[in-house]
Amino acid sequence: MTSGQPLPQEPTLTIAQVVERTGLSHDTLRYYEKAGLIERVGRTTGNQRRYEVADLAWLEFLIRLRETGMSIADMQRFAQLRARGDVTVPDRLALLREHRADLAHRVRALRRNAAALDDKIDHYERLLEAEHPHEQPGTADLT
DSSP states (O other), X not given: OOOSSOOOOOOOBOHHHHHHHHOOOHHHHXXXXXXXXXXXXXXXXXXXXXXXXXXXXXXHHHHHHHHTTXXXXXXXXXXXXXXXXXXXXXXXXXHHHHHHHHHHHHHHHHHHHHHHHHHHHHHHHHHHHHHOTTSOTTOSOOO
16 A cells, blocks of 8 residues: 555664764774675765665674674674575574583683682782781772
């Protein structure tokens, strides 16, 4: 049931709006485009980048991949697979499963390291308490 009128387009976003919403810098957005992590961004007649609202969800996913330690090369591989469509779903799933397993391994290592730091902090607090039994831990003047 069309009236012959074109459907209204979703509003596009300037690079400044995308920076504000994602926390990525202008340079990072340009780099992601150049590196093929995001598809070529539309431009205005004045050659200003205009992002689609749908680009935000993809950018947020890229941010999660990066924050969880995925390499740029693997992010590029994932983006290339995504661009090829649903036929690549098994490959994308395998890549994400591999990354998730690596992340779980790193989380376990970080927890072990945090526990070792906690033990060392406790040790030094006990030493200070033994030297200065009337002071609270962390309040001794060590200068």
